[in-house]
Amino acid sequence: YITEEKTREIFSIGYKSLEQAIETSRNTVNMLSPRLLNKYGFVNALNNFIHLLNETGKIRIDFHYNQKEKFHHFTEVNLYRITTELINNSIRHGKAKQVHIDFRLKENMNEILLTYTDNGKGFEPADLKASTGIGILNIRQRIKSLGGQISFQKAEPTGVEYALTIPVKRDFVAGK
DSSP: OOOHHHHHHHHHHHHHHHHHHHHHHHHHHHHHHHHHHHHHOHHHHHHHHHHHHHHHSSOEEEEEESOOOOBOHHHHHHHHHHHHHHHHHHHHTSOOSEEEEEEEEOTTSSEEEEEEEEOSOOOOHHHHHTOOOHHHHHHHHHHHHTTOEEEEEEOSSSSEEEEEEEEOOGGGBTTO
8 A cells, every 4th residue: 555645755756757857858958959050950959859858748849930941050059049948947937838939030031030938837027027047147148149139928828928039141041
């Protein structure tokens, strides 16, 4: 007979193991990301990262995009780091179970639009604007270095929604 206390202990151990597996996967992908980005580009590298996280069963991330074209390495690294940090925040702070990412290169190829939503516990926009957390500061700095903008709001009924706009000069698209 397994007591309620023993059940909680087993659940806690399992949950900690899952957290460690996710963190290990995240660290592994982050170590590989420069090579993946160089060889395959942002979309493919992010797809790989998302696949590893979806395999854990802890979260479901849907990623939609309108192209796989490679960008300048600086743009790709920053986009990748911004997106993985948003995912990390959804898992760790928002306790989200579902994330939707939409990545679009505008038709005239001069602007990237990235929207990101999750179904986590959300936040108050004023709290995020005032946040001094290293993750949010890194995201803001990366977007600023790309000449982009970010807006965010509490999603309804729960979660968060980010919208990023990043300019892309023609000579910054690989092969152009």
